[in-house]
Amino acid sequence: MHGCGTGTMTESSKIKEINKDLNNEDSIVKDDMQIAENRKHQVHVPMQQTLEGEFVPAMPRVRTTDGHIVDWDRSVVVNQLLKETQLCEQFYGKSAITPEQARDIAKETEKRIRAMNLQFLSSPLVRELVNIVLIENGHVEWRNISTRVGTPVYDAYKIDIGTGFEAKDNANLQENAETSHKKKADKISKEQYLLLLPPKVADLHLNGDIHIHDLEYLGTRAFCQDWDLRYFFYYGLMPDGSGTKASVAGPAKNAEVAILHAVKALGSAQTNFAGGQGFYNFLTFMAPYFEGMDYPEIEQLMQMFVYEMTQMMVARGGQLVFSSVQLSPGIPKLWRDKPVVYKGRVWDGKDTPLRTYGEFEREVRLGFRALMNVMLQGDYWGKPFNFPKPEISIEPDFMQEDEEFNKANPQLPTYDELYTMSFELATRFGTPYFDNQLPAYRGAGEGISCYQCCAYQFSATADADSHFEDKLYFRDGMHFSMGAWQVVSLNCPRAAYRAEADDEALFRELRRLMDQAVEVFKVKRRWMDNIIRNGRMPFATQQPKDPATGKRGAIAVDIDSLVYTIGIIGLNEMVQHHTGMQMHESKDAFKLAVRCMTEMELYARQLSETHSMEIALARTPAETTCQRFAVSDLLHMEFSKHAEKVIKGDLESTRKQLKDTRDLPIYYTNGTHVPPGADISITDRINIEHVFFPIVDGGNILHIWMGEGHPDPSGLKDFAMKIARNTQVGYFAFTKDMTVCMNDFHVASGLLDSCSNCSSDNVEHLSRVTGYVQAVGGWNAAKKQELKDRMRYNSADML
Structure with a gap:
């Protein structure tokens, strides 16, 4: 029963045959000696004496999964059962x-x-037989602990060649050997965690009521994290988190090392987190290292940062680090009088001269210009950089120019000029994201707030954080640590199918699903406490050597502040089934959507208090969950007739492929969005979607799909600033479709069938899949269908 091994179809068929015999009263052989007697004329069976003194057919030797062939020993089964089933006490x-x-x-x-008269025996077969006996004796819980997780050889082969298990689950994954290893590990891990979860919760995920995101990492790591660069600029870099496996670097003393430390910090963090990694207030904290540098030097450093982040195939499964940086065009007022933290010191006027971030306005402006110029140039082929995602922060502090500074520094770009550069990048490649901090619910520049990963909002304010002031001043190493433990998304359309047009029943069903998400969260935290106790999240829990005291410093991640996120899928299809109309088609449907989200937000607060965990609502971050729920409902006898009426995508093609694949061109609308293909004006789309931003406090995004090849940057900026000033939209992006010729490397606007330069049809399309720009070839069928369905807008539509 040791570990994994190689069973065969022949063995499985023999198991079925022997069980059939054993369940047939007329054919039961009650004595092992009689078995030998009946078969001695068919094949010579060696005899051996049992522990009880009987002479019975000899047992074949066992092929173990740790690479040996050993004699059969019944006590091994006994000891394994005694050892393994102890986990029942912990998990069940x-x-x-x-x-x-x-x-x-x-x-x-x-x-x-x-009784099977086998010529050889493998550990997996022994384990299968043990599990059958356990089930027949009424002990499913012991079977769940004792069973194996893994994959058939054929399925493993399909993974190796880039097809099979979740081949299109993550568009950021590359075609390489590491991806094959990740997929095999994912498959094993998902099976393991579903077996260890409470059975009712596991069934809800498998049945499509909820979706546990990054299930393969449920038992080993947190979800995502936004980092405070000051931490690494003070303590230095300890990539392994312990200092025992990798070399430990002291605090960076020059700009190039600071850039490399920033890169390696995000790369190292991917070993402890399932989702994206980002830097809040990136340029402000980096600026002191740029002091006195000429612009070309700063641009070279920004170029190095971007290329490092888009050339390190070191994240999970050999993919790029999913990274983002929050960018402000100047020093925010909150930070202008705060002491600088860099070179291993807090420059607060005590042991070091007093230096504040306000002294580095010049460096931030040049850094912003440099990063925009690097991204505007694209890579060597002229393609856009997909990482780090540039999160352009639209803040109250920069809505008016600092005329005194501008007059004294006429050679430096103004805030307006820098913002214009970001919209030039939007029109050329569509890569920037705009983080609108003007609305009151975003804090209006009074607190710490950022978007990260696939549009997750994190914030900290003086009212909510008793150590807010200490973190601003980096007292005793205190710093801002913002991230999430886990995301669980809800199948909202299914809640409507069950409610049968009863409003109160709908609210009850949504609350029930939220309750189940909390059950996942509680399991997650219990498992993570165990992981942390065993030192298995070292980067997140590191406490480096303090350069001033020589003692252990502050912990990197504030574990207790990580939030739990409930993702929303298919709000539009939910109200469509419930009322007969979609959000953009009926005021009543729209009002019901707002009512549902409000009810869920209030209940999330109640759950937060009841269970002592911070729970936030958000649109789902995943590329596949909208597809998975739609496919699950279509396959479900109880829900299929309802789902067919509201599902988006190519239903006719799906019906033809339903028996052959689960990667189908159908989906529910993500989050609180209007359907991508809804034929409505951009103004109407904004007027509907902006209402949900203050409610969905965990994260949301407004997608504007551009239809023109080269819209005017100034016009786009004016339109975006109207959105920022006059709506509740907190986060938005302008997405541009592109075609890259793989023969002559020409990059053109739009989704073209052939190269506009050389006419080759060897082309790849680029667009925003969910929360980042990526090659369309790696998308699943539902996202490709959504790409076709998207309603695109031109400059004239935005006037």
């Missing part, structure tokens, strides 16, 4: 097997093996 709260029960199970297993 049920008793482990007793020695007497284990011996009985082992004897029955041995009896069945003898």
Whole structure:
């Protein structure tokens, strides 16, 4: 029963045959000696004496999964059962097997093996037989602990060649050997965690009521994190988190090392987190290292940063680090009088001269210009950089010019000029994201707030954080640590199918699903406490050497502040089924959507207080969950007739492929969005979607799909600033479609069938898949269908 091994179809068929015989009263052989007698004329069967003194057919030797062939030993089964079923107490709260029960199970297993008259025996087959006996004896919980997780050889082969298990689950994954290893590990891990979860919760995920995001990492790591660069600029870099496996670097003393430390910090963090990694207030904290540098030097450093982030295939499964940087065109007022933290010191006027971030306005402006110029140039082929995602912060502090500074520094770009550059980047490549901090609910520049990963909002304010002031001043290493533990998304359309047009029933069903998400969160935290106790999240929990005291410093991530996120999928299809109309088609449908989200937000606050965990609502971050829920409902006898009426995409094509694949061109609308293909004006789309931003406090995004090849940057900026000033939209992006010729490397606007330069049809399309720009070839069928469906807008539509 040791580990994994190689079973065969022949073995499986023999198991079925022997079980059939054993369940047939007329064919039960009650004595092992009689079995040998009946078969001695068919094949010579060696005999051996059992522990009980009987002479019975000899047991074949066992091929173990740790690479040996050994003699059969019944006590191995007994000991494995005694050892493994102890996990039942930890995960299920049920008793482990007793020695007497284990011996009985082992004897029955041995009896069945003898009856099979096998020439060889493998550990997986032994485990299968043990599990059958456990189930027949009414102990599913012991079976779940003792069973194997893995994949058939054929499925493993399909993974190796880039097809099969979740081949299109993540568009950021590359075609390489590491991806194959990740997919195999993912498959094993997902099976493991579903077996260890409470069965009712696991079934809700498998049945499509909820979706546990990054299930493969549920038992080992947190979800995403936004980092405070000051931490690394003070303590230095300890990539492994412990200092025992990798070299430890002291605090960066020059700009180039500071850039490399920033890059390596995000790369190292990917070992402890399932989702994206970002830097809040990137340029402000980096600026002191640029002091006195000429612009070409700063641009070279920004170029190095971008290329490092888009050329390191070191994240999970050999993919690029999913990274983002928040960018302000100047020093925010909140930070202008705060002491600088860099070169291993806090420059607060005590042991060091007083230096504040306000002294580095010049460096931030030049850094912003440099980063925009690097991204505007694109890579060597002229393609856009997909990472780090540039999060352009639209803040109250920069809505008016600092005329005194501008007059004294006429050679430096103004805030307006820098913002214009970001919209030039939007019109050329569509890569920037705009983080609108003007609305009151975003804090209007009074607190710490940022968007990260696939549009997750994190914030900190003086009212909510008793150490807010200490973190601003980096006292005793205190710093801002913002991230999430886990995301669980809800199948909202299914809630409507069950409610049968009853409003109160709909609210109850949504609350029930939220309750189930909380059950996942509680399991997650319990498992993570165990992981942390065993030192398995070292980067997040590191406490480096303090350069001033020589003692252990502050912990990198404030574990207790990580939030739990409930993702929303298909709000539009939910109200469409419930009312007969979509959000953009009926005021009543729209009002119901707002009411539902409000009810869920209020209930999320209640759950937060009841369970002592911060719970936030958000649109789902995943590329596949909208597809998975739609496919699950279509396959479900109870819901299929309802789902067919509201599902988006190519239903006719789906019906033809339904028996062959789950990667189908259908989907529910993400989050609180209007359907991508809704034929409405951009103004109407904004007027509907902006209402949900203050409600969905965990994260949301407004997508504007551009239809023109080269819209005017100034016009786009004016339109965007109207959105920022006059709506509740907190986060938005202008997406541009592009075609890259793989023959002559020409990059053109639009989704073209052939190269506009050389006419080759060897082309790849680029667009925004969910929260980042990526090659369309790696998208799943639903996202490709959504790409076709998207309603695109031209400059004239935005006037």
